[in-house]
Amino acid sequence: MGHVYRLVISCPDQVGIVASVAQFISEKGGSIVEANHHTDTSNGWFFMRHEILKGSMNCDLAEFEAGFAELATQFDMQWFISDSESPKKIALFASKESHCLADLLHRWHENELPGEVVCVVANHDDLRSMVEWYQVPFHHVPVTPDSKPQAFAKTEEIVAQYQADVIVLARYMQILPPQMCRDYAGQVINIHHSFLPSFVGAKPYHQASERGVKLIGATCHYVTEVLDAGPIIEQDVIRISHSHTIDDMKRLGRDVEKTVLARGLRYHLEDRVLIHGNKTVVFDA
């Protein structure tokens, strides 16, 4: 399939939005490949995403943006248009556990991930060789209780240096400082190894074993200042029984963590996730 523009809009709902937007796209010759709408009737908010074939447009992106701005003001829209030929730059944060990191690197290497992995930052050095096989720069930034402020200053410097658009906590095991959560709001994606809101915080599989649940899960969410409480992008579960030890749960859970994180990240990279309050609208293909 050819490259596309992605036009993403949210605004107060009213009659005529769809017609005006469709009319505008049509005038530019735009061939709509995918379109999704959603009205949240509980708060009167409207969400919309279009994929428009680049080759079909009779104007360039700047001209589109200039023209659309007027219409956007009229409907009080929050909006942006992105280009699938300018994929988002991804900074992966890791620790010692490799399953999520290896999974994302492999997907990227196989051209499955619609983004560009620009660097890995890790607070341990264990995964350096694996990362370097993929020819991705690896930065070892240890985080200790004493060095936390300096470590995160260094970390933010690296992110800025690579102009990363999104930070993925691929089992990073460190809590980001509140200021960093605010600075990168909507740009930091975490994978938590439980079906949130159950089992917030440390050792969720131990918590799950203690409670005797019959399914365990994983949750991909945006990071906010409140631990494990940000907007949820994607979740999934897997069945367990009394016969599974905590080690079995960790093993089974890894498969869920990997796929949930990969799906959630994919949605983000394709601008399919619209955050509103503490919830998300996810326009899955």
Added chain:
Amino acid sequence: MGHVYRLVISCPDQVGIVASVAQFISEKGGSIVEANHHTDTSNGWFFMRHEILKGSMNCDLAEFEAGFAELATQFDMQWFISDSESPKKIALFASKESHCLADLLHRWHENELPGEVVCVVANHDDLRSMVEWYQVPFHHVPVTPDSKPQAFAKTEEIVAQYQADVIVLARYMQILPPQMCRDYAGQVINIHHSFLPSFVGAKPYHQASERGVKLIGATCHYVTEVLDAGPIIEQDVIRISHSHTIDDMKRLGRDVEKTVLARGLRYHLEDRVLIHGNKTVVFDA
């Protein structure tokens, strides 16, 4: 939520369809509650469904239809508009097994099914009392090898008498005559107790046991002249193991059959299923 019109369209794809349709709806004051598009890039066909709030329209249905016909001709559309206040009339066909029939009757009784059950036709008399408790007319039309033509003539007469819009084979266990399949094309829904195209025909659970599969399923599909080969609306599966006997498979399978049929029928009743060739586009909410 208020009552809605459902505008359902399919046509050759081209630039401007969305804009023209949205413009038309907007001019009539129509507030779009739900909108779905799909372009099948393999054959250049476009599919579209809108839910429009009835109360928001500044014209009646006849006026809408008259105006829209012109636009429809222009884009070579197959289309219709339906009214959620005129729910489809359902004829349920059954045999001796009650699980699908009981499930649908209960959903309808609890106002969960967006349609009206107008009659039950059964080739055995066993389920009469259950059906009559729901105050639904029960017609016992036995089908024997000798009586098949007369039986189906009688059956079609009943369907016509109640002006049924859709026939649901709720484990009916009889093969409809080819002419009836043609006459009611796209209006007869069957539940087959396997994950089609595996295990077509009789005794699918026995076939599944013989093959040693690890999941069993059910398939809701439109009936055509070719047995168990019509367009698929919905499918699902459930896990089994070596420890399950064929009786266990039947028991577990019943739960899948019920939910798959209820979901598939719901999609049909809300005009969410667009048939194209031998495949369906299902615009799930």
Added chain:
Amino acid sequence: MGHVYRLVISCPDQVGIVASVAQFISEKGGSIVEANHHTDTSNGWFFMRHEILKGSMNCDLAEFEAGFAELATQFDMQWFISDSESPKKIALFASKESHCLADLLHRWHENELPGEVVCVVANHDDLRSMVEWYQVPFHHVPVTPDSKPQAFAKTEEIVAQYQADVIVLARYMQILPPQMCRDYAGQVINIHHSFLPSFVGAKPYHQASERGVKLIGATCHYVTEVLDAGPIIEQDVIRISHSHTIDDMKRLGRDVEKTVLARGLRYHLEDRVLIHGNKTVVFDA
């Protein structure tokens, strides 16, 4: 399949238990149809369940029990043996919502449920006609803030009158008094409409919508004095999206509630659930 005895054992783990039990069964001529073991290595506890073909035994139940008591003492066992020809008696508690009640009554009517429904107790009269169609005695016992003690005294009287072995809260919507929870420990089964421990208490679908989860679930558990915190028997989930309203969640959730409750109850009726502390061992076939 023929009728079976179910021998259910839990005790401290040690070498020789399996051999001694198997030897005892073998001496009585018992043909073992199904056998399950589990050792909880975290606390050294052993769990075991056998299904023994009744017709294969060369002694009656009393003789078996007398002989086995000696062996049981030796290994410090908690144990019992039950007879599938003496199915458990079930009291169903309901309110106004019919989906779980109708589902269980229908399964029982179709001989799918390995137990005997002896009565329904409801705090509203709405479901009387449906229950009476199944020829099950219906007792309307209203519960109001003022009448709670008398209402539950009356309720316990009814349970005693029918000699019910298990109470099923089929969306009963009332909290049982603490003393009743203690008196019927391990004999009261509830269905909670969330994936516990998430969303304890009232209106779990509203809580789920508020948090923006991507899956909703249901949990079948034993009732204890602590609300929604008793040992979990069975759980399942279903996928939702931003497009589902709370009414959609209720509709989708009902299907999960029904199947989770039916599965959990089935396990209990077949003596497949062994409670230990606040967790369960479920020996699923």
Added chain:
Amino acid sequence: MGHVYRLVISCPDQVGIVASVAQFISEKGGSIVEANHHTDTSNGWFFMRHEILKGSMNCDLAEFEAGFAELATQFDMQWFISDSESPKKIALFASKESHCLADLLHRWHENELPGEVVCVVANHDDLRSMVEWYQVPFHHVPVTPDSKPQAFAKTEEIVAQYQADVIVLARYMQILPPQMCRDYAGQVINIHHSFLPSFVGAKPYHQASERGVKLIGATCHYVTEVLDAGPIIEQDVIRISHSHTIDDMKRLGRDVEKTVLARGLRYHLEDRVLIHGNKTVVFDA
């Protein structure tokens, strides 16, 4: 957990097997960590698997085997005992697609796979660098229509040289010669990218798209002379819709293929799969 012996038995069913086996294990001081039985009542065949803690035994493996042989003869058993400290040697066969190969190598590297990867044989050279990063010998054996006999002679030589116990076709895309299927019966595991028996042979996702199914799947099975018809070990599915192209199906399918193959292989490596006729008994933990 400590290392274990795995005692795996199948034989005609009769009273006393369990007692005799348990008695024998108990006399050797064996602490049973996991035990599974199954009787196939359709053909009177009995299946059994024990995990016995190595450290608990008062005899060595040779002594156990010598003693058990007598008992085995008495009950006409097919049986073996394996040692978790002597893990099976795995030969991975691959082509150009890396997802299954990379997944298994990573699991093995992280000590998740209870076996030892001894070599990779590939009919293309593309994946050499990836395999060599894992320090696994990589053998490029091209297969062309003309060279097939020589290529497979070379391939068998390699398998023999590494004394591989199991061959995994990790999207190998070549059909093994009939003689090789016979020689390695029960030792060659394939992943087929459909929910068998649907869509046997080439391009199953194209076949699935053509038929319009709503779920796609993957099947892990033993290879026999009949293409895609050997005993099934494990299967799973994932939901698709009309909006998914064949490329989307391939992408979604890869995740199912990986996990189904990894699960199936794990069962095989832990001697949890008992083949009987064309079906399997899988004693999942």
